[in-house]
Amino acid sequence: MGWKAAQKEADLPTKGREAMIARAKHLGLEAASSIQDRDISMMSRGELPHFAGINTFMKAPYVEDMKDVGLYDAAVVGAPFDGGTTYRPGTRFGPQGIRKISGLYSPYNYEMGVDLREQMTLCDVGDIFTIPANIEKTFDQISNAVAYIAASGAFPIVLGGDHSIGFPTVRGIASVTSKRIGIIHFDRHADIQEKDMDERMHTTPYFHATAIPNVPATNLVQVGIGGWQVPREALPEMRARQTNIVTIGDIEKLGLEKVAEMALDAAWKDADAVWLSYDIDSIDCAFVPGTGWPEPGGLLPREALKLVGLVAAEGLCGMEVVEVSPPYDHADITSLMALRIIVDTLGSMVAHGKMGAHKPIIDKPFVPL
Ligand SMILES: [Mn+2]
Numbered sequence: 001m002g003w004k005a006a007q008k009e010a011d012l013p014t015k016g017r018e019a020m021i022a023r024a025k026h027l028g029l030e031a032a033s034s035i036q037d038r039d040i041s042m043m044s045r046g047e048l049p050h051f052a053g054i055n056t057f058m059k060a061p062y063v064e065d066m067k068d069v070g071l072y073d074a075a076v077v078g079a080p081f082d083g084g085t086t087y088r089p090g091t092r093f094g095p096q097g098i099r100k101i102s103g104l105y106s107p108y109n110y111e112m113g114v115d116l117r118e119q120m121t122l123c124d125v126g127d128i129f130t131i132p133a134n135i136e137k138t139f140d141q142i143s144n145a146v147a148y149i150a151a152s153g154a155f156p157i158v159l160g161g162d163h164s165i166g167f168p169t170v171r172g173i174a175s176v177t178s179k180r181i182g183i184i185h186f187d188r189h190a191d192i193q194e195k196d197m198d199e200r201m202h203t204t205p206y207f208h209a210t211a212i213p214n215v216p217a218t219n220l221v222q223v224g225i226g227g228w229q230v231p232r233e234a235l236p237e238m239r240a241r242q243t244n245i246v247t248i249g250d251i252e253k254l255g256l257e258k259v260a261e262m263a264l265d266a267a268w269k270d271a272d273a274v275w276l277s278y279d280i281d282s283i284d285c286a287f288v289p290g291t292g293w294p295e296p297g298g299l300l301p302r303e304a305l306k307l308v309g310l311v312a313a314e315g316l317c318g319m320e321v322v323e324v325s326p327p328y329d330h331a332d333i334t335s336l337m338a339l340r341i342i343v344d345t346l347g348s349m350v351a352h353g354k355m356g357a358h359k360p361i362i363d364k365p366f367v368p369l
Pocket of ligand 1: 188189
């Protein structure tokens, strides 16, 4: 595998890199005459140095004019909101935490033989204007943003935010299609009770998402559920709605390939598209301390990356990574893990020819709430 990947790199184009360097030199001016590498510019305007520059997601172009988002295959959008948290807050800083560490990465993945800069176009549209103390108004803003991005043709990549945003994101995508949507949801928590402390907190998104007519609960697959943090209030809903639940024990027993196959079967059964919701707390809290409800005994990072790669290979209509709380993080490791979930998802989609595959399901115009 190692040598095969080395061979594969020779076939990848380099046009994206050349365009980036030309743009950097045009905008950032010529480097000092003492610098031999004439691809370097006076001002950092591209990938290098990794620690320099303005922190968009992986240095993707910042698209300030939302009307241009459809010019890109995929768009990163932040949903900085922690009003739905029921223990540790801080996920309002999640989008900036993930963006900050994303400067570390190049767009190339060795094992996949994928170069995101050469094989797709990515932009960062910045953050949704969330309303800090109002869950419902924030939900409306998030649904509109996701619906607008999806209707434009770009693949939405949502940086949470706590998991309460899992309802409005799906409501947004479901509003621009008449087609049936399944959800693959990685989490330690079932998040499917109707209310928590009288509000639609981060414990509730899948009650509300699967009440949407074209998002049936039977197409909801919840992977990694278990431990001591699943509220009993969720259980009657799981039973009544016939959701698909996979525990860490199931994963240990069946193996990653089998679990991914089962998840894909259930999520895609009579469905036309699948949304990925990745709660970072599905991973053992030793690896993701910066999260709202840390729980030991979850997925190992290698398992998490393998699973998302497998489920993304069939294509997705959008994704979110939630529950990254930088104030509780150490050395950016939780943000880094969230970043890997995103780039591994994109890499797998690109490797399997699925980037852009969601476009045919978008058959309704954007109608704002
Ligand atoms: Mn969770």
